[in-house]
Amino acid sequence: MGRPLSEWIDRQADRLFILPAVVAILAFSIFPLLVSAYLAVSRFQLTAGGYQIRYIGWLNFKKILTGSEQFHFLGTFAPIPWFAWILPLLALLFVGRGLRLYLTTGRVTVLGAIGRAISAALIVALATLIAATCGPHGGLGTVSVTLMYVVIGVSFQFLLGLGLAMLCAQRIRGRGFFRVVFMIPLMVTPVGVAYTFRMMADMTQGPLSPLWRLLGLGDLTWASQGWSARLVVMVGDAWQWIPFIFIVLLAAIEGQSREQVEAASLDGAGFWRIFRDITWPEIAPVAATVVLIRVIEAFKIIDLPNILTNGGPGIATESLTLHSFIYWRTLDLGGSAAVAYSLLFISTVFSVSFFNFVVQPVRSARK
Amino acid sequence: MKSRLSILTGTAAGLALALTLGARGASAGEFDGVTVNVMTFTGPQIAEPLQRRAPDFEKLTGAKVNVITVPFSDLYQKLLTDWASGTNSIDAAVFAPQWMVDYVTPGYLEDLTSRIAADKDLQEDDVAPFFRDFSQKFGGKIYTVTLDGDFQMVYYRTDVLQKLGKQPPKTWDDYIDIAKAAQGQDMNGDGKGDYGSCISKKRNAQAYWAIISIAGSFLQSKGTKEGSFFDTKDMSPLTSNEAFRRALEIYQETTKYGPPDEINLDVGDTRKLFTSGQCALSLDWGDIGTLAIDPTESKVNDKVGAVVIPGTTKVLDRASGKLVACDANTCPYAVDGVNHAPFAAFGGWSGGVNAHAQDKVKAAAYAFFSYMSQPAQSNVDVTIGKTGFNPYRISQFKGLDQWEKAGMSEAAAKNYLGAIQDSLNNPNMVLDLRIPQNQKYEQVVLDTAIARMLAGELSIDDTMKAITDGWNEATDEIGRDSQLAAYKATLGQ
Numbered sequence: 114m115g116r117p118l119s120e121w122i123d124r125q126a127d128r129l130f131i132l133p134a135v136v137a138i139l140a141f142s143i144f145p146l147l148v149s150a151y152l153a154v155s156r157f158q159l160t161a162g163g164y165q166i167r168y169i170g171w172l173n174f175k176k177i178l179t180g181s182e183q184f185h186f187l188g189t190f191a192p193i194p195w196f197a198w199i200l201p202l203l204a205l206l207f208v209g210r211g212l213r214l215y216l217t218t219g220r221v222t223v224l225g226a227i228g229r230a231i232s233a234a235l236i237v238a239l240a241t242l243i244a245a246t247c248g249p250h251g252g253l254g255t256v257s258v259t260l261m262y263v264v265i266g267v268s269f270q271f272l273l274g275l276g277l278a279m280l281c282a283q284r285i286r287g288r289g290f291f292r293v294v295f296m297i298p299l300m301v302t303p304v305g306v307a308y309t310f311r312m313m314a315d316m317t318q319g320p321l322s323p324l325w326r327l328l329g330l331g332d333l334t335w336a337s338q339g340w341s342a343r344l345v346v347m348v349g350d351a352w353q354w355i356p357f358i359f360i361v362l363l364a365a366i367e368g369q370s371r372e373q374v375e376a377a378s379l380d381g382a383g384f385w386r387i388f389r390d391i392t393w394p395e396i397a398p399v400a401a402t403v404v405l406i407r408v409i410e411a412f413k414i415i416d417l418p419n420i421l422t423n424g425g426p427g428i429a430t431e432s433l434t435l436h437s438f439i440y441w442r443t444l445d446l447g448g449s450a451a452v453a454y455s456l457l458f459i460s461t462v463f464s465v466s467f468f469n470f471v472v473q474p475v476r477s478a479r480k
Numbered sequence: 481m482k483s484r485l486s487i488l489t490g491t492a493a494g495l496a497l498a499l500t501l502g503a504r505g506a507s508a509g510e511f512d513g514v515t516v517n518v519m520t521f522t523g524p525q526i527a528e529p530l531q532r533r534a535p536d537f538e539k540l541t542g543a544k545v546n547v548i549t550v551p552f553s554d555l556y557q558k559l560l561t562d563w564a565s566g567t568n569s570i571d572a573a574v575f576a577p578q579w580m581v582d583y584v585t586p587g588y589l590e591d592l593t594s595r596i597a598a599d600k601d602l603q604e605d606d607v608a609p610f611f612r613d614f615s616q617k618f619g620g621k622i623y624t625v626t627l628d629g630d631f632q633m634v635y636y637r638t639d640v641l642q643k644l645g646k647q648p649p650k651t652w653d654d655y656i657d658i659a660k661a662a663q664g665q666d667m668n669g670d671g672k673g674d675y676g677s678c679i680s681k682k683r684n685a686q687a688y689w690a691i692i693s694i695a696g697s698f699l700q701s702k703g704t705k706e707g708s709f710f711d712t713k714d715m716s717p718l719t720s721n722e723a724f725r726r727a728l729e730i731y732q733e734t735t736k737y738g739p740p741d742e743i744n745l746d747v748g749d750t751r752k753l754f755t756s757g758q759c760a761l762s763l764d765w766g767d768i769g770t771l772a773i774d775p776t777e778s779k780v781n782d783k784v785g786a787v788v789i790p791g792t793t794k795v796l797d798r799a800s801g802k803l804v805a806c807d808a809n810t811c812p813y814a815v816d817g818v819n820h821a822p823f824a825a826f827g828g829w830s831g832g833v834n835a836h837a838q839d840k841v842k843a844a845a846y847a848f849f850s851y852m853s854q855p856a857q858s859n860v861d862v863t864i865g866k867t868g869f870n871p872y873r874i875s876q877f878k879g880l881d882q883w884e885k886a887g888m889s890e891a892a893a894k895n896y897l898g899a900i901q902d903s904l905n906n907p908n909m910v911l912d913l914r915i916p917q918n919q920k921y922e923q924v925v926l927d928t929a930i931a932r933m934l935a936g937e938l939s940i941d942d943t944m945k946a947i948t949d950g951w952n953e954a955t956d957e958i959g960r961d962s963q964l965a966a967y968k969a970t971l972g973q
Contacts (some may be wrong), residue, residue: 156957159586159916164564181953184946185928189937252937317741336744339935357518423684426743427935428928439684442557443924444582444917 153450173451185428185436186452188246188254197244204240208233211470218477223467231467237460255428255436255452256459258343262432263411263463266347270367271404273351274358279388281359282366299356307420310349314421339429342422346430349417354410358403365399366392402474408467412460433459511543511844514971518545518831518845519559520574521552525767525868526628526829529861530574537851543844550666553684556582556919567890571837572845577598577624578912579826579919579957581966584618590833593599593622595846602850606873610904611860614911615827624830625849627858629872631903632693632825635754635762635769638785640667649761649790650818652694652730659737659761676737678759680747683931687746688922689825689912690763691930695727696821696910697791698803701811708910709921710951711798717951717966720944722803723796728933728940735934743934755780763789765825766870769896773887774865782889786899788906791820811835813908822903823910828872863888870900877901915966917958925950 132244135250153173155166176184215221215229253261277295281288298306316325316333325331335341369392377387415434418424424439431439433456440449520527527549534545548570550558556579562570564586583589596604602625604612611626625757634655636648640662649655659676667674681687685851692708699718700708710717718724735742739753753763755771757779771777772784794803795810804810811819831849833842851857855875861867862876862888877900883893900903903909913921929946932938938946955963 158958159560159564159582161585161587163586181949253933317739332740334740336741337935339937350555422744423682425683425935427683427932427937429935429937439924442554443920444557444560445920445924 149450149453152446154452155447157444157446159444169447173259173447174455176448177451177455182448184252184254185431186254186256186455187242188257189250189252189364190245191248191251193241193244194248197247198387200240200244201237204237208236208466208470211466211474214474215469218293226464232462236464236466239459239463248374252427253339253429255431255433256455258429259412259414259456261343262347262350262414263408264367267404267407267411269347270351270358270407271400273402274355275362277355277359278362278366279392281363292360293358296356298353299351299360303353303416304420306349306353307416310345310352310417311421314345314349334398336422337426339426342426346414346417346421347423350411350414354407358407361403362396362400365396369395397475398472401475405472407465409460409464412456412463426457502605508540511541511840511847514840514844516543516544516545516571516841516845516848517548517569518572518574518848519548519550519555519562519570520829521555522549523868525866526574529857529864529869530866533852533857534848537848540657540849540851541844543848545848552686553923556923559583560588561624563836566836568715568833568834568836570834571841572831572833572849574627574829574831577626577830578914580618580623580832581914581916581918583832584623585916588835589623589625590835590837590842590846592846594626595850596622596625599850599923601854603855603873606855606875606879607853608872608874608904610909611828611872615824618914624832625846625853626828626830626872627849627852628829628869629900629904630765630824630826630870631900632689632763632765632789632823633786633899633903634788634790635764635772636785636787637662637667637757637760637780637783639783640665640760641785641835645953648785648787650787650816651792652697652790655790656730656733659734662760663737665760674758675739675753675760677681677734677761678738678745678750678753678761679734679737679742679763680745680750681738681743681934682746682749683743683927684923685746686826688927688930689823691731691926692729692826692910692912692922693763693789693823694731695724696789696823697819698723698727698794699796700821700908700910701795701806701813701819702910703813703907704911705971705973707967709913710967712734712964712968712971712973714868715955715960715967717948718796718798718948719951721796721801723794724944725940726792726794726803728943731930732933732940743931749928751824752777757783766896766900767865767868769868769888770863770870770886771865773892775887778863781887782892784892784896786896788820788899788902791815791818793817793819795819813906819908820906821908821910822906824903824912827912828870829868890968911970912965914970915963916956920954921951925954 152166154168154170156169158165158167176182177314212229212233215225239256239260241259243253245251246253246257267453281292283294301309312319313321314335316322316331316335322331325333335345373391374387377391413434414432415438418430418432419435422430433452437449437452440452508614518530520530527547530545530547534547538544555575559570559573559575562568563583565602566860580589584842595600607626608629611629616622616626634649636658641648641658644658644661646658646661649658655677661676663676664673668670679690681690700706708718739745750762751764751768751771753759754768755774755778768784769786772780775781793806795806797804797810806814806817806819812820824960831852833845837845855873858869859876859879861869862871863882877897880890880893883897884890888896926947928942929938929950932946933940933943
């Protein structure tokens with residue numbers, strides 16, 4: 114009797130050990146996710162003696178997708194200007210190439226094909242959405258603004274982070290000092306970064322105003338124009354997050370085979386040739402992963418647009434997270450949850466697409 | 481100068497402490513061991529006097545007061561979340577009385593009626609009738625202690641107007657005319673051109689009250705009971721007509737004569753611009769009057785005048801939606817043919833107590849608000865610019881000594897207090913919106929639409945449509961009949 118019991122306990126040991134973690138995840142992650150899912154299809158209302166949460170179906174989603182808040186979430190639609198057609202075309206090319214690569218791998222599954230079809234449709238739809246709202250008579254909604262922060266912002270951060278990592282990987286004097294300096298913004302809390310950047314970007318009264326005046330930018334009112342305000346938000350975000358990309362890529366570059374680089378150098382290969390044929394293939398999987406992590410993070414941007422511009426001018430710099438937050442703080446908990454769930458859907462599909470169309474092919478190519 | 485202000489403030493605080501001890505006869509240690517968590521907005525105004533006087537109150541009663549601050553735009557929801565979730569970590573709060581409806585209905589706020597009736601030290605009869613009878617009350621009961629009197633007014637630079645040969649603005653057309661003439665003039669002697677008008681227009685801040693101040697006189701002309709937000713027949717918004725259009729045009733035009741980044745300026749920013757001498761006109765609460773005499777910041781001491789919010793000679797005909805000329809029928813309260821409708825924007829920061837706090841804590845929280853509001857303290861605080869507190873007691877309007885001691889000339893004090901009194905006593909005063917979820921109407925729908933218009937995202941027609949549709953949607957979601965009943969009740973209909 115004693116032996117079967119101890120054997121049973123042995124068999125259950127792994128489950129028992131993992132149980133506290135499962136309970137903690139259920140309590141702190143899954144439970145709030147379920148509650149917010151319920152809130153997304155409900156209306157919260159204060160009533161005598163407390164509050165009431167009433168089921169209203171898909172009305173919160175209808176409001177942001179086709180109703181009175183469509184301008185806020187999706188944007189204001191207008192005829193697509195000729196130059197903006199390039200966005201859906203680029204998206205088509207991107208997903209077409211990704212699908213072709215997938216179909217030629219010989220490992221096609223039904224689930225994989227459905228997933229990629231959803232990803233492809235969403236990417237083309239989002240690109241078309243931006244094209245249809247970015248014209249002179251249109252207006253970008255929070256979905257498009259967030260995508261800009263993700264696509265343009267992260268691309269810019271990646272290129273600069275890679276450049277800095279390449280520089281600091283060289284045997285130059287003082288590179289240890291520069292490594293530490295480049296890391297500093299990463300240590301600062303995002304709100305601190307936002308306030309610091311707000312001071313620095315104040316053209317008329319900020320500490321850098323003499324410099325801006327010297328450069329002829331003293332009268333620039335970036336906060337009054339949508340595109341310049343978005344640019345300032347992206348520059349602030351880059352200032353904070355380039356160090357993260359820099360440090361990861363620097364580790365990858367320094368981890369590459371020195372023999373190969375030295376041999377190529379001895380054979381007369383130049384910097385770009387070495388980078389293209391040796392360094393990039395070596396660091397590409399790490400680069401793809403670091404971009405994926407940044408993409409997921411960038412979808413959640415809130416501190417900078419909230420503190421720099423409060424989402425303005427108009428709604429020009431408002432991200433999806435800030436959109437959700439503004440609903441929440443004015444008691445529209447259902448609307449807030451609906452925006453948050455839409456963000457979850459878009460960021461998940463986008464990140465999975467990035468993994469399927471970029472990260473995986475890069476890894477496969479290396480093997 | 482700075483030390484003079486410190487001495488003045490210190491002496492006043494000491495005197496106030498002694499007076500309060502004597503008047504109230506409070507036993508030291510009455511609230512020994514009691515801690516009161518009070519939430520308000522980041523400020524520094526409003527939070528400053530609470531933080532400065534909390535140690536004095538602790539010495540007096542033994543109660544420790546923790547002042548917790550959050551950004552203005554978060555305050556409403558932070559309080560609701562804490563109280564609705566049953567966390568109750570906040571024992572009391574200093575907030576906008578117009579939010580009271582959302583806190584009282586679910587039972588989060590303590591009824592203070594009997595406490596105030598029994599509190600002689602508070603001198604409730606000294607509180608101006610508007611705050612005593614309207615701002616503090618909901619459903620006939622008192623839920624807050626007034627700490628601040630809020631009316632928006634127009635401030636002007638007396639020296640600039642004199643130089644331009646202009647009179648203080650009586651109408652919004654006058655305001656535009658002065659702003660246009662003053663734009664680009666050097667008003668602070670730094671050799672650079674300054675601004676005709678400085679109005680805070682930042683989104684998600686406190687800017688949305690300005691458009692109501694401008695629209696008020698166009699929309700309401702037959703007395704406070706008429707209301708200026710909705711038609712009292714069917715709760716349809718008064719935001720899609722010639723009157724509101726004209727108000728939007730004026731608001732948009734003021735931006736032409738403002739600082740280049742005006743749409744990203746909060747009230748603190750425009751106040752600094754005004755007191756540093758860079759603006760000819762401003763639309764603001766009472767704060768500029770006292771900030772202008774702050775020797776540490778102001779360059780415009782004794783150069784500032786204040787007037788009741790400008791009015792208009794044409795008002796809305798609600799039947800046709802058109803503007804019609806003022807006459808004895810359309811504008812019964814007009815002065816010299818100009819209809820004024822001063823706006824009690826916000827209603828003045830007020831203290832309320834969490835109904836679910838412990839009894840001893842509730843008593844201490846109330847005692848703290850009473851202490852803050854008693855004339856010994858408040859009559860000093862309203863004269864200090866950085867407190868953010870503006871006059872709301874009758875004694876604060878009568879005694880000029882306290883204003884002169886604070887550094888205001890007699891003429892300036894009379895002018896400043898006169899402008900507030902003109903607003904307070906006006907039978908056509910515009911009451912702020914106090915229906916359930918009023919924050920959604922003003923801070924979300926109105927604020928977003930106005931911000932989009934200023935950013936060039938919406939035309940004036942589209943702005944009117946966005947506000948009208950948004951308000952109608954909110955009304956239908958919450959319940960048109962109940963909202964109409966609540967609206968009429970706040971107007972006394």
